[in-house]
Amino acid sequence: MTDFAAIILAAGKGTRMKSDLHKVLHPIAGRAMLDHLMASVDELAPAHKVVVVGAGREQIEAAVEGRAQTCLQEPQLGTGHAVQQAQSPLGSFDGDVLILYGDVPFVRAATMQAMLDRLNAEDAPAAVVLGFEPEDALQYGRVIADGDGAISKMVEFKDASEEERACRLCNSGLMAARAKDLWALLDRVGNDNAQGEYYLPDIVNIAIQDGRVCAAVTTDDPNEVAGINSRAELAQAEAQWQAFRREEAMAEGATLRAPETVFFSFDTKLGRDVTIDPHVVFGPGVTVDDGVHIKSFSHLEGATLHKGAQAGPYARLRPGAVMKEGSFVGNFVEMKNATLGPGAKASHLTYLGDATVGAGANIGAGTITCNYDGYFKYKTEIGERAFIGSNSSLIAPVKIGKDAIVAAGSAVSRDVGDGDLRMVRGEQIVKPGWADRFHDTMKRKKAAEKKG
Structure with a gap:
């Protein structure tokens, strides 16, 4: 040549x-x-x-x-x-x-x-x-x-x-x-x-x-x-490219349950026996290993999913998200520049940003890593087999040790040692009968206004 x-x-x-x-x-x-x-x-x-x-x-x-x-x-x-x-x-x-x-x-x-x-x-x-x-x-x-x-x-x-x-x-x-x-x-x-x-x-x-x-x-x-000269022709070209890529993905061993609803990026990499449910969108930079299951309405960009990982439905994996073997994120979980260790899981309603999560750890519903103070980003480290209770805020920089437990509803701003329990809650105050008296007062006030 x-x-x-x-x-x-x-x-x-x-x-x-x-x-x-x-x-x-x-x-x-x-x-x-x-x-x-x-x-x-x-x-x-x-x-x-x-x-x-x-x-x-x-x-x-x-x-x-x-x-x-x-x-x-x-x-x-x-x-x-x-x-x-x-x-x-x-x-x-x-x-x-x-x-x-x-x-x-x-x-x-x-x-x-x-x-x-x-x-x-x-x-x-x-x-x-x-x-x-x-x-x-x-x-x-x-x-x-x-x-x-x-x-x-x-x-x-x-x-x-x-x-x-x-x-x-x-x-x-x-x-x-x-x-x-x-x-x-x-x-x-x-x-x-x-x-x-x-x-x-x-x-x-x-x-x-x-x-x-x-x-x-x-x-x-x-x-x-085919030349592209208008928005309509651009859309046709997108459809043409996507149709080809879907056929290619299935020919290479991926299962697309509703192919016409899955959208790939130019550089999406899929392993064998990957299952992709309806309405999944891949942005640039996604690598998916063998046996991964991506469930409906998930959006992935700049993410790596290792063998056997599961994401979704409604998962959002942003650049730098890494799911290790057998890890799981469920509905309304967002990851950014974060690594979820082997077998670790965040089942729902969670944000993991600038974080590492150890193998086998459990992240409870409503947990967030508070990684940004308005000027800088900070890192959260969660050890192996740690249990983070629901509705917890981990205020970075912070480390949660191996086998540690963070009680539900805690706002953690200091490191937690291996095997420790950290509970950070306001004192619960009970005032007997207060609610009944409040309702009675407000009902009388409302009735008086109507008469007036």
């Missing part, structure tokens, strides 16, 4: 998205669409990546800093003109060039590789075009090619004859060409058209007129080259 450079076009204004966020930075499954594409490119280890920017350039420059070069297209005079802007940052690079679009995020690395392989075939095509065959060809430009993929003509729908419109092979806009051919052909592209723009597909027709071979590679999945 020869070195290649990837040029990603992302200079468009994206006006149909109606957003202050640049179009290609809108997330799908928790990852910007541009990053989906760049991840696929990175699988092939490119020598260079250049992102062509225009409107909203500052956002994209910040997003790709340290990962890709950028160059500016200003004014924006068409796709051919956009690609030309990458010539300067690529300098003397003379390898293959892959041309991609930032709003076409789902192109697979295997498809990119197929384009580069075709470019380096024995007939040495001047350009390779990625074609696709949608169910409805609509008004896509057509690629007129023979059975071997040799292109005889590229034609826009409005300029196509009825016979050419009957061709189902459509132009995705993605191309590959050797650098020396690409720059030479682009120099010959004109803008004598209704828009006065320089169109990238024209390089194919110019090369064909020169007697050069140009070839088409066809993707077997038209969804792979």
